[in-house]
Amino acid sequence: MGSVVVDQIGRDGELIHDVDTRLSNGRKDDLLLTALPGAVVETFAGERVVRYRDQIILKKQITHLGNPWPAFKKRIQIPKRWLTVEARARAEGLVVRFVGIYNYRDVTIFVDFDPSTYVLRKANNSAAHVATNDLHQAQVVGQFSRVDRNGNHLTSVRDDELSRYLLGGVAPEDPRLEVFRRFNAELLDGCEIAALEAVQDMHAAGWPDRFQAEWPGFYLEYRFDAFVRAGSMLHLVEFQKDKRRGRYDFDLVFRSRLSVDYYGDLKASDIVKHESPGNDADDIRRCVEEYGRFWYVIYEHTTKHSRDNGDVATIAWNEWRRSVGHKGRKEFDPLSYARKFKESVRFQRMMILEVNAANFEVVLGSFRQGQQPDGAERALKVMINKRYIDNFLIYTEPEPIRLV
Incomplete structure (x- = not known):
């Protein structure tokens, strides 16, 4: 048993605070053999492995x-052997699999x-990282794949899905990602x-926030709205x-036919x-x-x-307004x-970050907005800390360059 209370995932994907348990080598083998009917334990290249058809599974x-x-x-620690x-x-x-249990x-x-990154590193005891959200996603939907911020590919798989996954049965992708x-x-x-080009485009379309000073975020909203329409x-x-009255005050509504599946926010x-x-x-919190x-x-x-640049763009913007x-x-x-x-911006990367019951308290650092003019304290806000992105990253584009 471990001594530090950390994140654990329950049967319904819920977050539980408890210590890690330790698995013996025999127990790790048993978990794999139970999930993979027909698999066997054998020695390959001097290493104890689980063999499943044409696949060699190394485990930690x-x-x-x-x-x-x-x-x-x-x-998990990946030994040099x-x-x-x-x-x-x-x-x-x-086919070789580096599998964490x-x-x-x-x-x-x-x-x-994916072994390719770790093979290229050729380092002693290279670590392969995974976050609580990866485990939550697998437990809830069965399979979950992503690329971390270092360019490593990982797929989390619930035990009843492992055989199907290893035989090429990949779970269907959320169609909203294609949008x-x-x-x-x-x-x-x-x-x-x-x-000036951006605000004039918004003005021509009658976009409500075309005169706002922080134009990049409003331009992003304008472009996305026009695109989906x-x-x-x-x-x-x-x-x-x-x-609309009675609805959550968020930018994005994700639908399934006529019903609302969940909400989101679009940010620059x-x-x-x-x-x-x-x-x-x-x-x-209420939305989650x-x-x-x-x-x-x-x-x-x-x-x-x-x-x-001599405030040229600022003057031109104010004169245009x-x-x-x-x-x-x-x-x-x-x-x-x-x-x-901002004279200009260049959009270079996008990320979809999911907040759920397993990461709400961990990945969002809260901060207070100060006070209202009448002295009343403003509502508690959440702050997205980019250092913690791997614990709520669903999708990113372009993929990060792999660190070797």
């Missing part, structure tokens, strides 16, 4: 990294780590988007600009920022309790500030918002 138990790491961080086994098996035309009470989840994949093909084109995709994802974030502001904590999950869809961009009839609350100032105004 998944455990917490230890202090001072957060409770959601887990791993596995590289010898992998090389021989590959030479004989066999997670077991807590009556929950067993297997994590298949974003197609949108990314348009937005993540490497082109720089100039402020033009592509007749509203039955999958709807951008909710005009919030500077790629150099370590955190991105979120929504009211109570609203997110009602629908089981909440998606943050974040588009990261590089930024050029107008202040670094006045020319089309916009009247601010203060007297006209051509340098209004000059310190923060």
Whole structure:
């Protein structure tokens, strides 16, 4: 038994705080043999392995990294001798699996780590990492694949799905991911988007927030809304600009036919920022309790500030707003918002982050918004800490470059 209380996953995917249990080699073999009818334990290249048809399974138990790491961080250690086994098996035309085994009470989840990255590293005791959310997803949906921020591919599989997975039975992908994949093909084109061009496009379309100073986020909303409407995709994802009474005040509504499956928020974030502001904590909690999950869809961009180029773009933006009839609350100032105004942005990466019952408290660092003008304390907000992305990452594009 471990001595540190960390994240564990229950039968329904719920988060439980408890210590790790230790599995003997025999117990690890038994868990694999139970999940894989017909598999056998044998020695291959001097290593005790589980053989399943043409596949060689090397195994380690998944455990917490230890202090001072957060409770959601887990791993297996990949010994250097596995590289010898992998090389021989590959030479004989066999498939090698680096498999982590997670077991807590009556929950067993297997994590298949793509060996290619670890083989290239050729390091002693290389660690392969997995997060609580990976285990939650597998327990709830059966199979879950992603690429971590270091470019490693991993697939988490519930025990009753392991045989089907190893024989090529991959679970169907959420069709809403294809919506974003197609949108990314348009937005993540490497082109720089100039402020004046963006706000004029929004103005021509009558977009409500076309005069806002923080234009990149509103331009992102405008582009996505136009995309899903033009592509007749509203039955999958709807951008909710005009919030309706009785509905959650979030940007994205994910649908299944006529019903709401869950909600989400669309955000633009500077790629150099370590955190991105979120929504009211109570609203997110209620949404997760009602629908089981909440998606943050974040588009990261590089930024050029107008202040670094003589404030030319700031002046042009303020002059343009006045020319089309916009009247601010203060007297006209051509340098209004000059310190923060973005001359242009280039969208470079997107991420879908899922908040659910297994990671709500862990992956979102809460912060207080200060006080209202009347002295009342503002509602508690959540802050998306990008250091913790691997514990709620569902999808990312483009895939990170593998670190060797």
